[in-house]
Amino acid sequence: MDKDVHHGFDTLAIHAGQEPDPATGAVVPPIYQVSTYKQDGIGGLRGGYEYSRSANPTRTALEVCLAEIEGGVRGLAFASGLAAEDTLLRALCRPGDHVIIPGDAYGGTYRLFAKVAEPWGLAFDPAPLGDVAAVRAAVRPETKIIWVETPTNPLLGVADIAALAGVARDAGALLVVDNTFASPYLQRPLALGADVVVHSTTKYIGGHSDVVGGALITSSAELGERLAFHQNSMGAVAGPFDAWLTLRGIKTLGVRMDRHCSNAAAVVKLLTRHEAVREVLYPGLPAHPGHETAAKQMKGFGGMVSFRMGSEEAAVRVCESTKLFTLGESLGGVESLIEHPGRMTHASAAGSPLEVPADLVRLSVGIEDADDLLRDLERALGAAAIV
Incomplete structure (x- = not known):
C-alpha cells in the first residue's frame, strides 16, 4: 500500500500488511507453517526471520494490519486475549505496583488480577470508570495502569477514554483500553489518548467463532519494543494458522x-x-x-x-x-x-x-x-x- 495516501478503514482491513506474495503473486498471505528458517550465513536472516516464536511472516501480516486499523505503530498478536493481558502486566508492572480496573470488568480479567497477578504482588482496585472523579480518587502513588473496558462486559458501562487519559497522564500512569466489545471499526482508543489497546481477537476481529487469539496495539514505538520483548520472552504467540484465520476475519469487520x-x-x-x-x-x-x-x-x-x-x-x-x-x-x-x-x-x-x-x-x-x-x-x- 502507498504509505503517503490516507486509506479508509475497510481498505486497510483488506490490504494493510497483506501485499501479494512476491514469490507467487498470491493475493492472500500464505500460512507459513514453519518453526525455523534457513540463514544465509551466521546472522544472515532473510527478512528478519529465524524462529517462529520470535516472528513468523503470517503473524507479521496480522500484526501490521492490527496496528493500521487501530491507528497505532506496533501491533502484537497472541495466543489469546488473556495471554496478551498477562504479557502486558508483566512488561509494565512490578510487584508493589497498583492498577485500577473497571468495577464490572470481564470475569477472566478479574480472575487474572485476583488469582494470578495479586499473588505475584500486583495490587488492584475496582472503580466505576464512568465516574472520572471516582477514578481520580482511586489513584495511588504506585498506580501504574488505569485499565478500561468500554463498553464493559457484561453490564455495557461506558467510560470517557479522553477524560481518563487525562487522569492517567496526571498520575504518571498508562491508560490501557480493552476495545474488544467495540472493535477498531467503532472506536479508536489510541486517537483518544490511550497508550495501549487490548483485544480478544477471538471476538469481533476474528468474527467466525473458529479461532482464539489476542492482541496489543500501541502508538509508542518504545512501548511497542518493550511489549515485543516480553511477547518473545514469554512465548504465548499466535500460531500461523490462527493468524491467517484472524486476518481473514478482519477483511469483513x-x-x-x-x-x-x-x-x-x-x-x-x-x-x-x-x-x-x-x-x-x-x-x-x-x-x-x-x-x-x-x-x-x-x-x-x-x-x-x-x-x-x-x-x-x-x-x-x-x-x-x-x-x-x-x-x-x-x-x-x-x-x-x-x-x-x-x-x-x-x-x-x-x-x-x-x-x-x-x-x-x-x-x-x-x-x-x-x-x-x-x-x-x-x-x-x-x-x-x-x-
Whole structure:
C-alpha cells in the first residue's frame, strides 16, 4: 500500500500488511507453517526471520494490519486475549505496583488480577470508570495502569477514554483500553489518548467463532519494543494458522459490524417494549448513563446487549428457551449467542465486588435476518413469563 495516501478503514482491513506474495503473486498471505528458517550465513536472516516464536511472516501480516486499523505503530498478536493481558502486566508492572480496573470488568480479567497477578504482588482496585472523579480518587502513588473496558462486559458501562487519559497522564500512569466489545471499526482508543489497546481477537476481529487469539496495539514505538520483548520472552504467540484465520476475519469487520449494530438496535427495540423484561442495558439507549459519551467516541453502539429479567429463574429460562440464539460463551461471531453471565462467563467473579446480577442475560447479536432473531427472542421471553 502507498504509505503517503490516507486509506479508509475497510481498505486497510483488506490490504494493510497483506501485499501479494512476491514469490507467487498470491493475493492472500500464505500460512507459513514453519518453526525455523534457513540463514544465509551466521546472522544472515532473510527478512528478519529465524524462529517462529520470535516472528513468523503470517503473524507479521496480522500484526501490521492490527496496528493500521487501530491507528497505532506496533501491533502484537497472541495466543489469546488473556495471554496478551498477562504479557502486558508483566512488561509494565512490578510487584508493589497498583492498577485500577473497571468495577464490572470481564470475569477472566478479574480472575487474572485476583488469582494470578495479586499473588505475584500486583495490587488492584475496582472503580466505576464512568465516574472520572471516582477514578481520580482511586489513584495511588504506585498506580501504574488505569485499565478500561468500554463498553464493559457484561453490564455495557461506558467510560470517557479522553477524560481518563487525562487522569492517567496526571498520575504518571498508562491508560490501557480493552476495545474488544467495540472493535477498531467503532472506536479508536489510541486517537483518544490511550497508550495501549487490548483485544480478544477471538471476538469481533476474528468474527467466525473458529479461532482464539489476542492482541496489543500501541502508538509508542518504545512501548511497542518493550511489549515485543516480553511477547518473545514469554512465548504465548499466535500460531500461523490462527493468524491467517484472524486476518481473514478482519477483511469483513466493517461490514459485519454495521449488521451487528443494526440487528442489535432491532433487538433492543423489542426488549424495551416487552413486559417480561425489567431493564435493558445498551449504550444506544438515550436513557443509558453513558449514552452521550458513547455517541461521542463510538461510530456505532455495537452488537452486545444485556437485559435483566427480575429473577434468576426467569433469566435462566430465557437462556434455555432460544433456538437461533445459541446458548454459549464468547461473543462477536456471525451467529447470535445468549448466556447467563452469573453462571457462565463471570462465574469467577461470584462473591467478589464484581459479581454480576443473577437476573442478567447477555446477548451477542449476530448477523442473521433480524426478523428471525426477533421471533426467537419473543418466543423465549414468552416461555420465561410462564410460571
